[in-house]
Amino acid sequence: MNEQVAIQKEKMTNLKNLKDQVIVITGASSGIGLVTARMAAAKGAKVVLAARNEEALHELTDELQQAGHEAIYVKADVGLEEDVIRIAETAMKEFGRFDTWVNNAGVGIYGRAMDVSDQDMKRLFATNYWGVVYGSRTAVRYYLERGDRGALINVGSIFGDRGTLVQSAYASSKFAVHGWTDSLRMECEREGVPVSITLIHPAKVDTPYNEHARSYEEYMPVHKGMIYPPEAVAEAILYAAANPKRDVYVGSQAKMLQFLGSNFPRFTDKLWEAVFPPTQYDKHRHANPLEDSNLYHAGYGLHERGTNLGWKRKSSIFVKAAKHPVITRIILASVGAWVLTKMTRKGDD
Template identity: 80%
Template sequence: MNQEELGAKQTAKLKQLKDQVIVITGASSGIGLVTARMAAAKGAKLVLAARNEAALKELTEELQQAGHEAVYVRADVGMEDDVNMIAQTALKSFGCFDTWVNNAGVAIYGNAMDVSYQDMKRLFATNYWGVVYGSRTAVNHYRDRGVPGALINMGSVFGDRGTPIQSIYATSKFAIHGWTESLRMELEKEKASVSITLIHPGMIDTPYNEHARSYLEYQPVHKGMIYPPEAVAEAILYAASHPKRDIYVGSQAKMFQLLGANFPRLTDKLWEGISLRTQYDEKRKSNSPEESNLYHAGYGMHERGTNLGWKRKRSIFVKAAKHPVLTRIIVTGISVWAVLKMKRNS
């Protein structure tokens, strides 16, 4: 266990999932939907929030019929009053909550100089202000209760590294990363019993592309290496009961972070060359603006999207984050083996 994780464990001893009440925003599709189903299967009580009330009702009934405890609240996280309503629903239904997952998000595909200011502001209302409202609500609740709790914010590979075409989305994720790191330091300084985790997903196979507001001629998609939403849900639920600073989902997420930090100009040129063809499907015309979920709820109850490429079954990075000691032993063993082999061959 490294010093970072040791310090986190000392300040926030979190409950097991089966004993938790978990709030999940953006629960009607994609990562939020998968996380809700997996959390319920592990025995957690759930407070599900999204703008799509019909999908929330269907999901809640599905979970309740399977013997799980769940309630829902229709809410737009871009509105502070709606976020307060989510918390009040949790308190009324279960008396408290133990983990708050800021998962809700919207996307825009379009060049920075083309996207309207109105669309930019709407995206930031959900992606940034929704996280701020949720973070402060969760932290205040944990402070008031005087017991440890977890706050889990959804970052992105594009929060570590900018990108063409999704420049506005990337900017909102940069803001989330900065907010999360700053809030974590302030709470750590005051020794608050709050575990704050930032999730860094790579390309995930969800309806993200179908829901996005698009300025492109062709339909947005993820291409190349794509990870399942279950891998992100696994990371979220691990962080809910084990204090972690950051969890990367997919090797591409960590690779982009490392390349961008150490070789920024090279990374610029590489990504400029490949980003365009990995973000849309030239065989399909783009959805109309009215079909996006930027200003209203998108369709719900879909875990996967219509993405193209190599669809992975899991993320090794998430597995490594869950078993840090074993991972270090394996890496050390491989390193020693490599050094000995080099010596024998020299």
């Protein structure tokens, strides 16, 4: 009897290794979702790919299957609850379960807060916020019914921790995602739901987000400055799929902006007002027409990266640190001890 209790307790607390998992990924046809799908499959996971671009999904699924991986796809608009439920039903029909659900799908709008139409804002929230709500509820209900712990991973944003100019609608939707994730996590923990809920906080990431976004501005949206590869976000997502984590920050700029905004809000306002707007567009290119964005229909697929400008990093130290917390603490403690020793010796001199 005690052995059965121990086994059940282990099932409620542990997450499976990636090679033993079935992973649902929304927004899988480009950018972060595309890279995550390829990386998860390469690590042995079975993947359920969801997006609006059926042609891209079909091609990606063929690519993975021909490489010997198990993959299926579902054409779905996460802004529609019935489509999200259909994703789960397809995973159950094909694989009999899913172990990790990744809410990654998202759309963007570049435009001043007073300029963006109500209709466009509502459509953005349908994908960025309601898509996360529908996916979260679907996953949590399934884990509760199954009684075997799974992972829910919501992809937030640097702008979900701190508001911004030019992308006010997008930032607001990500604020909502962050609040939803924190609230749901507490409720699930209090009620003993067997789920690990992780919020990913990416900084600027080199994906086609800028090309897909609807822009009210004259020039082509881009990321400038320090930009992280989508592989860094995928690495964070897949680590959280197998290792319970509350939050994972991708990029030092994400953590720094969150810290500054929380502790020095007025200073951050002034700094951001001066620095941020010029980093959001390329004056050498005009923005795409509004109707070419992916706000209301699928954008082009199978592109991992966009046309962004700046220092493109190869990885994120913050993600590496999250994966090796003990080593990170030892290194920080050693550095601190070394600094303290140097200061003490200087004082003695």
